[in-house]
Amino acid sequence: MADIYINYGTNLQEMTYELMREADIASKLRPDMKIGIKPNLVVSRPADEGATTHPEIVEGIIRYLKDAGVHDICILEGAWVGDSTEQAFRNCGYTRLAEKYNVRLIDTKRDNAVAKESKGLTIKVCECAVSVDYLINVPVLKGHCQTGVTCCLKNLKGCIPDSEKRRFHTLGLHKPIAALNAVLRPSLHIVDSVCGDLSFEEGGHPVTANRIMLGFDPVLLDSYGAQLIGYKPDDIGYLRMAKDYGLGKYFDEDTKIVELNTKNRPVVNNKHISAVSRLSKYIEEDSACSACYASLIYALDKVSLIKIEKIKIGQGFKGKKLNGLGVGQCTSGCDKFVKGCPPKASDIIEMLENI
Ligand code: SF4
Incomplete structure (x- = not known):
């Protein structure tokens, strides 16, 4: 066997x-x-x-x-x-x-x-x-x-x-x-x-x-x-x-x-693997749910980013007063944040495009 x-x-x-x-x-x-x-x-x-x-x-x-x-x-x-x-x-x-x-x-x-x-x-x-x-x-x-x-x-x-x-x-x-x-x-x-x-x-x-x-x-x-x-x-x-x-x-x-x-058997290529590691450098994450994190990655992939501060995401930020940008209801203490639990990628894109 x-x-x-x-x-x-x-x-x-x-x-x-x-x-x-x-x-x-x-x-x-x-x-x-x-x-x-x-x-x-x-x-x-x-x-x-x-x-x-x-x-x-x-x-x-x-x-x-x-x-x-x-x-x-x-x-x-x-x-x-x-x-x-x-x-x-x-x-x-x-x-x-x-x-x-x-x-x-x-x-x-x-x-x-x-x-x-x-x-x-x-x-x-x-x-x-x-x-x-x-x-x-x-x-x-x-x-x-x-x-x-x-x-x-x-x-x-x-x-x-x-x-x-x-x-x-x-x-x-x-x-x-x-x-x-x-x-x-x-x-x-x-x-x-x-x-x-x-x-x-x-x-x-x-x-x-x-x-x-x-x-x-x-x-x-x-x-x-x-x-x-x-x-x-x-x-x-x-x-x-x-x-x-x-x-x-x-x-x-x-x-x-x-x-x-x-x-x-077809030939498999791994060229997409780098996309997440490339985008994760824009994120400060603490206990984020998958759906929330994925929305943010998806949004980051869709906009052209030159220089932005790290975006906060995750349950670890809940109830805290914070500087900068946040994604999801847990980051409502940020200066600016995208509502939703989980938030929609389209709303995140809108916020990023308006920066
Ligand atoms: S906003 Fe909702 S989905 Fe996002 S990390 Fe917090 S609890 Fe999870």
């Missing part, structure tokens, strides 16, 4: 089915199992923009599960703070999928949460994620403006309530993400590496890789994925911590990889 299975091509549904068959997932299933599928629908944008999981991959999973005799299936997800999961389900093709295959859609924002102790933290996790017998994590491999990379480990953030997502940012993201993964352990990970955005979590700059990966160890998959898009695993704080917590091992020369249809 291999550690990582990879398939290349453009027929995503068939590729996924083929991967599951190759890894003999059916041998781990029972007909009475309750299965949860956790895609990445962080924003309400179609998958070809590089942010969200392709519904064709989830369709391949559902077809495989049904052919294996398992029928109690749900798709669970919660969009990021400030976005509607229902809208994301609809716009990303999941409402249609749920109707076609008679599977349930669960918005984790509306679910009850249970408290779990992990690594010195108490973490609230949505009930639907902990109550399934077999959780299939289906993240997108892409860049993230705060953590560098997002893939298997970080995708589980969609399984916690919005209030907890905000709190994760106040705790610096890395430790709580690693701790969450110590208490919520999906049985299987199928990574959408078809056209992930290498800079922006919310997409807009997709980079074609036409690749789907399957594995059981999220640390292994994330460390491999990080290297594929130009990062060292140790550069990603939560990944380093997850390895130290014993949640998996890093990819190395002993990792056994099985590749299918390698003739379909």
Whole structure:
């Protein structure tokens, strides 16, 4: 048995089915199992923009599960703070999928949460994620403006309530993400590496890789994925911590990889990675939520900046009297700030253009 299975091509549904068959997932299933599928629908944008999981991959999973005799299936997800999961389900093709295959859609924002102790933290996790017998994590491999990379480990953030997502940012993201993964352990990970955005979590700059990966160890998959898009695993704080917590091992020369249809492998380029590091020099950040930070990065990318002071953003500035520019309600103590929680990139652009 291999550690990582990879398939290349453009027929995503068939590729996924083929991967599951190759890894003999059916041998781990029972007909009475309750299965949860956790895609990445962080924003309400179609998958070809590089942010969200392709519904064709989830369709391949559902077809495989049904052919294996398992029928109690749900798709669970919660969009990021400030976005509607229902809208994301609809716009990303999941409402249609749920109707076609008679599977349930669960918005984790509306679910009850249970408290779990992990690594010195108490973490609230949505009930639907902990109550399934077999959780299939289906993240997108892409860049993230705060953590560098997002893939298997970080995708589980969609399984916690919005209030907890905000709190994760106040705790610096890395430790709580690693701790969450110590208490919520999906049985299987199928990574959408078809056209992930290498800079922006919310997409807009997709980079074609036409690749789907399957594995059981999220640390292994994330460390491999990080290297594929130009990062060292140790550069990603939560990944380093997850390895130290014993949640998996890093990819190395002993990792056994099985590749299918390698003739379909396209050339990937990493030229977008530098965009976030180039723009982050204009930001003074303290515990900013992802949606807020991404709006600011997106806005900075759209305006020409010559010399501006650093813009403050994040929950760490809440209630403080501050000089200069701020973004988001938390920075209302600044001389000038953009309203919203999270604020809109268009409003930030307007402020920047008026400076
Ligand atoms: S203003 Fe921004 S950083 Fe503050 S709570 Fe809202 S989204 Fe988070």
